[in-house]
Amino acid sequence: MANANDPIVISGAGLWNPDYTISNDELVLAYNGYAEKFNAENAAGIEQGEVEAKPLSSAEFINKASGINNRYIYRKEGVLDINRMRPILEVRSNEEVSHQAEMAVNAAKKALEAANKKPEDVDVVIVACAYTQRSYPALAIEVQAELGIEGFGFDMLVACSAATFALQRAYEMISAGTAKCVLAINPELTSPQNNWRDRDSHFIFGDVATATIVERASSCQSEHSYEILDTKAVTSFSNNIRSNFGYTSYVDDTDPYGEDKFFIQNGRKVFKEVCPMAAEHISSQIDALGITVSDVTRWWLHQANINMNALIVKRLLGRPATADEAPIVLDQYANTASAGSLIAFNLHHKDLQAGDTGVICSFGAGYSIGSLVLRKR
Numbered sequence: 001m002a003n004a005n006d007p008i009v010i011s012g013a014g015l016w017n018p019d020y021t022i023s024n025d026e027l028v029l030a031y032n033g034y035a036e037k038f039n040a041e042n043a044a045g046i047e048q049g050e051v052e053a054k055p056l057s058s059a060e061f062i063n064k065a066s067g068i069n070n071r072y073i074y075r076k077e078g079v080l081d082i083n084r085m086r087p088i089l090e091v092r093s094n095e096e097v098s099h100q101a102e103m104a105v106n107a108a109k110k111a112l113e114a115a116n117k118k119p120e121d122v123d124v125v126i127v128a129c130a131y132t133q134r135s136y137p138a139l140a141i142e143v144q145a146e147l148g149i150e151g152f153g154f155d156m157l158v159a160c161s162a163a164t165f166a167l168q169r170a171y172e173m174i175s176a177g178t179a180k181c182v183l184a185i186n187p188e189l190t191s192p193q194n195n196w197r198d199r200d201s202h203f204i205f206g207d208v209a210t211a212t213i214v215e216r217a218s219s220c221q222s223e224h225s226y227e228i229l230d231t232k233a234v235t236s237f238s239n240n241i242r243s244n245f246g247y248t249s250y251v252d253d254t255d256p257y258g259e260d261k262f263f264i265q266n267g268r269k270v271f272k273e274v275c276p277m278a279a280e281h282i283s284s285q286i287d288a289l290g291i292t293v294s295d296v297t298r299w300w301l302h303q304a305n306i307n308m309n310a311l312i313v314k315r316l317l318g319r320p321a322t323a324d325e326a327p328i329v330l331d332q333y334a335n336t337a338s339a340g341s342l343i344a345f346n347l348h349h350k351d352l353q354a355g356d357t358g359v360i361c362s363f364g365a366g367y368s369i370g371s372l373v374l375r376k377r
Helices: 024-041 043-047 059-066 099-114 139-147 159-176 267-288 306-317 337-347
Strands: 008-016 020-023 070-073 124-129 152-157 181-188 208-216 226-235 296-301 357-364 368-376
Touching: 008 099, 008 159, 008 337, 020 024, 024 043, 024 059, 099 124, 099 139, 099 181, 099 208, 124 139, 124 159, 124 337, 139 152, 139 181, 152 159, 159 181, 159 208, 159 226, 159 337, 159 357, 159 368, 181 337, 208 337, 226 267, 267 306, 267 357, 267 368, 296 306, 296 337, 337 357
Parallel strands: 124 152, 124 181, 296 357
Antiparallel strands: 008 208, 008 226, 020 070, 181 208, 226 368, 357 368
8 A cells, every 4th residue: 555654666777778879871871772772673663653662861851850860779780781671680599588688687787786676675577668579488577587586577568658557567566565676677679670661760769678676665775766656547549650560460361571560650640649648648647746847857758759759848838848857868769669768767867856856758659658756755
């Protein structure tokens, strides 16, 4: 049960970056090379209107459309090869730690260190992200074993809201007394599901892993901790962001690597519908807590598109936000699915003073929105 004298807190956060990056200039050079080759090979069909020509891109177009300049990538080899246009991911045996679990473990170790925790202090592991590289066994159970954690673990997929939804499940379990310390991890290996041959989406995603420790204040031993004042989630079905990749492709005789099996979206509709939905979600949450937008020191928002972030915060504040109020990390990380708001939190929380309030909010496919209101202790 909730206990005002022993609140539930975020006591540690971890951020792990892959070794490789791809700049807009690199990406555009490869994509344009691929597009020109495709157009030359399909010139007759294009001229007859049977094949649609691939449009060219530019670094300026990408930056204006998204605010993205760079992205981290788990494996760079193969992405910039115009004859391949996708990463080369080496196959690992069942006895080796899987790629995504390795990412998760790397971030988890950083969160444990930040919280001054040992694996034996944790009793639940949640791996929450947009994609998992396999259906079972759960990545969370593999991560649990790699870290030497007793208890249980499970995976959950809520697209770009997975991280905040996982933190809410952690809060609820600790509140109910079914867990004492929860490790929520977001290993976002997005690059295999990115359509590197599509001008309008090839630049969007990046790979990263974040992790967060949630526990009671009485067991917290970290320098920086944040009381969770409130959690809120909402979902509303929409097809405007979708990926149809799945195991049924084998039996419905569709191409498992067809265009609809990658990330696809109707960007204009998403922008028009999600921005007001997210702003209303947050404003009603803080109103219910008896605080105002002016009481919020920091907004750690989902990092999908700089124009979306700017509009949402402007709706909340009635003016453009400063970089200090609503930090942007997508310029260097791109859209990292559910991890975006947690990257912003990892990089921009230690300067807050005791009593300062902040909001973590993510939003995306579903539609889904998840948010937490925090207060620095």
